Amino acid sequence: MDEKIVILSGAGLSASSGISTFRDENGLWERHNVKEICSVGCLDWNYEATVNFYNLRREDIKDKLPNNAHKMIAKLKDKYPQKVEVITQNIDDLLEKANCKDVLHLHGFLKELRCMKCEEIVDISYSLQNETNSTCKKCNSKMRPNIVFFGELAPKYETMHKILKDCGLLVVIGTSGRVIDVSFLTQYADYAILNNLEPSDAIYDECFTKVYYENADTAYEKIEQDIENFIKNRKL
CATH class of the missing domain: 3.40.50.1220 (TPP-binding domain)
Structure with a gap:
């Protein structure tokens, strides 16, 4: 071979x-607690803030x-x-x-959402994750950013x-x-x-x-x- x-x-x-990199001063990460928006379990108790953070990151890459x-x-x-x-x-x-x-x-990939139950992956490009796409069309469960969080x-x-x-x-x-x-x-x-x-x-x-x-x-x-x-x- x-x-x-x-x-x-x-x-x-x-x-x-x-x-924006993880350790940049004044970057997107600097203004957030990683444990609250990018750690295992955060979607269970901090779903909206987590989704909003990745909406910001999706917006950040759009014109780069x-x-x-x-x-x-x-x-x-x-x-x-x-x-x-x-x-x-x-x-x-x-x-x-x-x-x-x-x-x-x-x-993971910022432009994708993944179902928290059936693992269905959907490409939303640079769109916001909101009420129009946060429910899985296959199993009716919640969608999440298709990102591997710390601890996952x-x-x-x-x-x-x-x-x-x-x-x-x-x-x-x-x-x-x-x-x-x-x-x-x-x-x-x-x-x-x-x-x-x-x-x-x-x-x-x-x-x-x-x-x-x-x-x-x-x-x-x-x-x-x-x-x-x-x-x-x-x-x-």
Whole structure:
């Protein structure tokens, strides 16, 4: 089986496009208590506030545009559809706006609602979740944002680990390593590249073949060349 190039991204991929990250000062997250709007059980006792928060986040991504790094990933996925796998922790749609195909969203997708009972998924695009779409048309139960909250199971992780079993090159872009231990994931790959704005105490540089500490919107050309070199020569 051909070795895969697996590109795993986090919030840093979308930061230069203006998407609010979890740790941004004055961002959407800064004005809310995560335990109240993004933790297991919050829909049971804080349903309206949770729905309203994700309505704000959906509105936040509506006019945002993909940056050079999104476009680079989409170009490589289009050029090598059987070799490149794209996995993201992000719930925004900037990879899709860059025309990237078959993106695996580990933590859900902001434009979707999911039934709390039958798991039916509905795409509402950038619409608000309100009384017109908060009841499941299949089973009449409540709908929720299709987001994995803190403390909930993340079923797509199993798919990620299956993909990584065939990984030759792992490319990690824009993640602190605090949600997913990306240093551990490098054991799947022969070569690994890390691109973050700055070092993280949750990531061990020595696990990576190359490290670029700079904005993904500027590092993208080097990463693209590394991937092309790997495909051509199977080395960095």
